[in-house]
Amino acid sequence: MKKKQIKVVPEIIQNLVKVGLTKAEAKTYVMILKQGSSTVSELSQPLNMLPAALHRIIKNLQKKKLVTASHSFPKIIQTLPTALAFDALIKDKIVSLEQAKQNLIKTLVNPSPRQ
Numbered sequence: 001m002k003k004k005q006i007k008v009v010p011e012i013i014q015n016l017v018k019v020g021l022t023k024a025e026a027k028t029y030v031m032i033l034k035q036g037s038s039t040v041s042e043l044s045q046p047l048n049m050l051p052a053a054l055h056r057i058i059k060n061l062q063k064k065k066l067v068t069a070s071h072s073f074p075k076i077i078q079t080l081p082t083a084l085a086f087d088a089l090i091k092d093k094i095v096s097l098e099q100a101k102q103n104l105i106k107t108l109v110n111p112s113p114r115q
Contacts, residue, residue, distance in 0.1 A: 012026075012030060013026045013027060013030070016029060016030070019086065019089055019090060019093065020064070020089060020093050021061075021064070021066075022057075022060075024049070024053075024057055025057050025060055025061055025064075027047060028043065028047060028049075028054065028057045028058070028061065029061060029066055029067070029079065031043055031046060031047055032067060032077055032078065032079050033079050033082070036078070037076050037077065037078040038076070038077050039074040039075060039076060039077070040054045040055060040058070040074065040075065040077070041074065043077070058075075058077055064085075064089055064092075065080060065085055065088050065089065066079060066080060066085045066086075066089065067079050067080060068080060
């Protein structure tokens with residue numbers, strides 16, 4: 001796949017962190033996006049990360065539905081369509097925040113008796 005010309009600016013990483021990625025996940029995501037598709041070994045050097053750490057980060061990005069990884073060896077990692085991926089991520093975050101809000105309201109309105 002052809003490499004994309006993406007200038008990595010701090011604001012990109014900051015905005016990715018705001019929508020729920022860790023800084024390491026954000027940097028990895030941007031690198032995969034820039035390269036079009038990558039293997040862990042291709043990502044390891046420019047990100048200055050050990051392959052084991054990258055595998056964990058990629059699993060997290062998969063759980064967040066931002067990337068896919070092939071079942072071949074070496075695994076080929078690709079980003080999912082950006083707009084769809086972030087729509088889903090933000091919707092999940094909204095649901096999570098709504099649940100936390102409801103739990104807080106329930107707890108604050110009806111606190112359990114102290115023992």
